[in-house]
Amino acid sequence: MDWVMLKEYLPFLIPLVIAQFTLSITALIHVLRHPNYRFGNKVMWVLVVMFIQFIGPALYFALGRGEE
């Protein structure tokens, strides 16, 4: 990946990065504020949400989010 190529794909990368950050930050806030999970613990979910792109936050909201 040189600079020319990077510049060419910047219109793709920026929205993707923004999408990934909004997802992981909303998920992270939710993980920290609601410490009841269907399974797993806080440390595990923080790691999943922060380090697995796109799938991590989706997994958390679909499976890991506990009832209020």
Next chain:
Amino acid sequence: MNGYLAFLKKEIFEYVKTYKLLIMLMVFTVFGITNPLIAKLLPEILESLINDKGIISLPEPTAYDAWTQFFKNATQIGLIVMVILFSGVLSSELSKGTLINLLTKGLSRTAVILSKYTCMVLVWTKSIALCFVLTYGYTVYLFPKDETSNLLFSVFCLWLFGLFLLSALLFSAALTKSNYGCMLITGIVVVACMIMNIISSVHKYNPISLATDNMGLIMNSIEVSSLYSAIMISCLLSLIFVSLSVVIFQKKPL
């Protein structure tokens, strides 16, 4: 009518608060952006993998590749994510018992089913529209010269198939108690459609041809008029499924 609107508002609020809307929109946004990108980069990725052999030359990617990615992702992962997210459409409220208060206070059961269906359709429409707009924009940006035909009609077919799938989902949710049962019956409906597709004379009337013939439409190898009967059948089946689920839900003990 009043109950229908109030419940619809509640449903939309629920999808926002349970982050289901966010997940749907994000999944389809990511697909929308990556579809043309993968189409563009796939030859380069393959080339870097088979570099040492060095003889194989790959064709230049076109807009068709981007739309192939779009219809592949939307029909496979997109629809699966949708079914999984919506599988608890009735069962979650039935198991928590939150619906009983509203129903005893005079909300009609028909209104519940209809507003749930409307809300699911709204979410699906929003997601597929977002995905389409993103894919379209980036495809035009990356492959400005390529022409495609019947694009909107093709996406409309996919949207209609989503409607059919959602009505089947609602029907199975009314039939069963858990969301796994709901997913299972929806899966059975889809598999039944796929098996019927083997018989070539059925293909013309099969709702699933709305989700499989899209690329043919875009490349102009399939006539638009050949799908009219499938569209009619899908609308009819969706109507039957929704009215059946209303009838079943009327008699369902809570």
